[in-house]
Amino acid sequence: MTTATRQGPYEKVIMTSEDLKRTLSRMAHQVIETNRGTGNLLLSGIHTRGYPLAHRLAHKIAELGDNLVPVEELNIGPFRDDIAGQRFVDSSLDNKIDITGKRVIIVDDVLFTGRSVRAAMDALSILGRPGYVELAVLIDRGHRELPIKPDYVGKNLPTSLYERVYVRLVEIDGKDEVVIVGGAE
Numbered sequence: 001m002t003t004a005t006r007q008g009p010y011e012k013v014i015m016t017s018e019d020l021k022r023t024l025s026r027m028a029h030q031v032i033e034t035n036r037g038t039g040n041l042l043l044s045g046i047h048t049r050g051y052p053l054a055h056r057l058a059h060k061i062a063e064l065g066d067n068l069v070p071v072e073e074l075n076i077g078p079f080r081d082d083i084a085g086q087r088f089v090d091s092s093l094d095n096k097i098d099i100t101g102k103r104v105i106i107v108d109d110v111l112f113t114g115r116s117v118r119a120a121m122d123a124l125s126i127l128g129r130p131g132y133v134e135l136a137v138l139i140d141r142g143h144r145e146l147p148i149k150p151d152y153v154g155k156n157l158p159t160s161l162y163e164r165v166y167v168r169l170v171e172i173d174g175k176d177e178v179v180i181v182g183g184a185e
Contacts, residue, residue, distance in 0.1 A: 028060035
């Protein structure tokens with residue numbers, strides 16, 4: 001009998017639906033403890049998967065007996081520096097709430113190079129001047145290109161550059177799970 005080697009693509013489940021629930025519950029506890037409650041707090045979920053994660057986090061915080069934290073969707077597309085083409089300011093940001101003086105937590109699914117978070121901070125500047133900004137990510141996979149560090153991390157997941165991490169959410173993908181996908185290097 002010979003030993004098989006991994007030649008082709010593979011997919012491995014890193015977090016199940018139950019893992020995701022427990023992780024968001026732990027993160028909710030951390031947010032409440034760090035901020036000494038939720039007064040003046042706003043969750044800003046990065047479009048696409050950061051937004052439903054921000055809603056889930058807000059509901060977990062409310063389940064723990066605190067107030068339901070407001071959630072805003074943050075479209076970072078116009079602020080990306082890693083997408084070819086002209087940069088423009090999204091006029092849909094004009095109707096968002098004023099974040100001046102608020103404690104804002106940017107919520108995203110996967111932190112990789114840090115470029116999405118940099119774009120999110122640029123987008124926030126259109127909405128006002130927050131009193132404080134923090135970062136919550138479900139998965140931190142490393143490989144930062146910018147000096148960005150999350151304040152709340154669901155799971156640290158060291159990866160190779162040949163791998164991808166996908167967060168699948170019921171609201172978008174029909175099921176909850178986090179998978180790592182890779183192929184031959």
